[in-house]
Amino acid sequence: MCPTLLLESIKQERGIISAQQFENLSQFLGNNHKDTAQWLLTQIQPWAVAPISEFQVAALVHARNHQGEEFYAAGVNVELPHCGLESAVHAEQTALHNAWLNGACELLHLYVSATPCGYCRQFINEFCADTGLEISIGEVEATLSELLPLAFGPSDLGVSERILAAGAQTTAKGASELLQQHLQLSYAPYSGGQAALMLSMGEQHFYGRYIENAAFNPSFHPLLAALSQVALLGQGIDFKAIDRVSLAELDSLKSHQDSTEAMVRRLAPQARFQYHCANSNAAAVNT
Structure with a gap:
């Protein structure tokens, strides 16, 4: 080759x-x-x-x-x-x-x-x-x-679960359905606050799953995870091309909402930010 x-x-x-x-x-x-x-x-x-x-x-x-x-x-x-x-x-x-x-x-x-x-x-x-x-x-x-x-x-x-135990690949076809699957597959054994993010550039969608760490600070923010996927195109990151950022998370004592919105407003102010927060009873959506 x-x-x-x-x-x-x-x-x-x-x-x-x-x-x-x-x-x-x-x-x-x-x-x-x-x-x-x-x-x-x-x-x-x-x-x-x-x-x-x-x-x-x-x-x-x-x-x-x-x-x-x-x-x-x-x-x-x-x-x-x-x-x-x-x-x-x-x-x-x-x-x-x-x-x-x-x-x-x-x-x-x-x-x-x-x-x-x-x-x-x-x-x-x-x-x-x-x-x-x-x-x-x-x-x-x-x-x-x-x-x-x-x-x-x-x-x-006291956690025996490991990240790779949830290593199943996604099967959904639609962008929104994929975001929900990534949310379910994310790793948050310490807070219970699973989270995933979809970053859209026109018809291209990039996903980031939240990864918690026992030491807390090395936990991987879902927006940063998605941006790292963009970097793998080998073309840098065109922040002006980002038109939508959708964050989905489960309700817990921690939240990525404020930090995600602040970074989006700084990096890609033209992008539409969507937030989806779900608990055991219902899912709330704010845009």
């Missing part, structure tokens, strides 16, 4: 690479799997949106879905202009969310172009019941347990 055509295919598939595509690329390059993954990282790294730090990072997750099929999910870091640094998205977050969004139920390997920071190590830990996950950082090989000794995780808060 021609690498140029493969990279275009990866953009069209929003950062997803089939096992067969990866194998074909390895044969074309004459590389082993590790070197092929590293080559892909160098090609994907320029897709990062880093106007503040100018430090581009790429990540690649080797995963398996419920059908036993292996695939690779790419990720890059994303920084939002004129927003707080707490809104920055790490490449590992983008890649893990991308793998999960596409049905991953098991992580086999993680490749990154730069050493994962402590924030990312905590985020990765939420995905892994087994901290033996192998992580390649350039030529360095390590396990998650080596990078995050004495880890604090879900079990410390």
